[in-house]
Amino acid sequence: MTEDERTSGTAGADLLCVSPHTDDAEIACGGTLARFSSRGRRVWLLDLTRGELGSNGTPDERWEEAARASAALGITGRLQAALPDGFVSAERPEQVAAVAAVIRSLRPRWLLAAPVPRRHPDHQAIPSLVRKAAFMARLASWPAALPEMRAWPPQAAAIPPPTASWICEAVLTVCAPGERPNLYVDVTASWPAKLAALRCYATQLERAAGARPTVINEPAFLDQVERWSRAWGFQAGVPLAEAFATEQAPLLEDLPAERWV
Ligand SMILES: [Zn+2]
Incomplete structure (x- = not known):
């Protein structure tokens, strides 16, 4: 498929x-995943590792x-590969191939x-791995x-075989505090769904007796997550927002319904 033929292809997923x-x-x-799902968008997640190096919780748990959590968000489907936890890298061709194949299969x-x-090295590696796999x-x-x-x-296992080629319209990275977004999503209405999903992760986000202390099972962590979204929301003029950055720009055919902030 050439770039000109992209428009004749059918997207299998929205996001x-x-x-x-x-x-x-x-x-x-x-909040973004829940919001778009509630609008009927076909939202998929791909976890690259099984989290076998996690301080708490087994991969099965x-x-x-x-x-x-996926049910709480209302997403369409979730996949989990078994790349090596702690060693996610854009420099390893087999990892790029794994992500590229899922992109070609789901056609988002x-x-x-x-x-x-x-903080985690896998988190630092993800933006470049995703951009490289998209290319x-x-x-x-x-x-x-x-x-x-x-x-x-379980039926999500029956995703279609990868097409020969797929071009995503947009590739975005979630912004960390202090980064410069060029797109906000109002997640005020979907915040309860986000919290419900986060509460599913008891092994990760609750410091139960015997659990190893981590940054994310620190009792104040969920408050911190909300503060991040309140800060983005303040910039966007809504109570709660999530923020994204992309090297791309949208091509408009008319003035958009969305307001600029
Ligand atoms: Zn992580």
């Missing part, structure tokens, strides 16, 4: 959000939590990289096979 571990997408942009209009906070997914001469994945709901 695909890629993150390293379960709970990353919900923390970074769960974390996957069960992710399934419940929008692709999101969700790495907030940025490589275009190149029909570059083969990419689907990796082994878990799927929620």
Whole structure:
């Protein structure tokens, strides 16, 4: 498929959000995922690892939590690959191929990289891995096979085989505090769904007796997540927002309904 032929292709998903571990997408942009889902958009998540190096919770426990969180968000489907936790990298061709193959299979209009906070090396690697995979997914001469994945709901395992090529309309990265966004999403109405999804991650976000202390099971962490969205919301003129950056610009055919902030 050439770039000119893209418009004749049919998108299989509206949005695909890629993150390293379960709970990353919900923390970074769960309000956006829930909001777009509530509007009938086909929203998919891809967790790249099973989180086997996590301080708390087994990969199976974390996957069960992710399934419940996915239902709370109202998304269409969730996939989880088994890339090596702690070693997510844009420099490893097999990792780029795994993400590119999922892009070619789900054929999303929008692709999101969700790495907030940025302390973990996998989070630092995600934006460049996602941008590279989005580019490589275009190149029909570059083969990419689907990796082994878990799927929620179970029928999501039956995703179509990858097309030879797919071009995402937009590739965006969730902004960390202090970064300069060029797109906000009002998540005020979907905030309860985001919180409901986050509360599914008891092994990660609750400091139960015997749990190893981490940044995200610190009792004040969820307050911090809300403060980030209140700060973006203040900039956007709404109570709560999530913020995104992209190197692209939209091509308009008319004045948009959205207001500028
Ligand atoms: Zn993570």
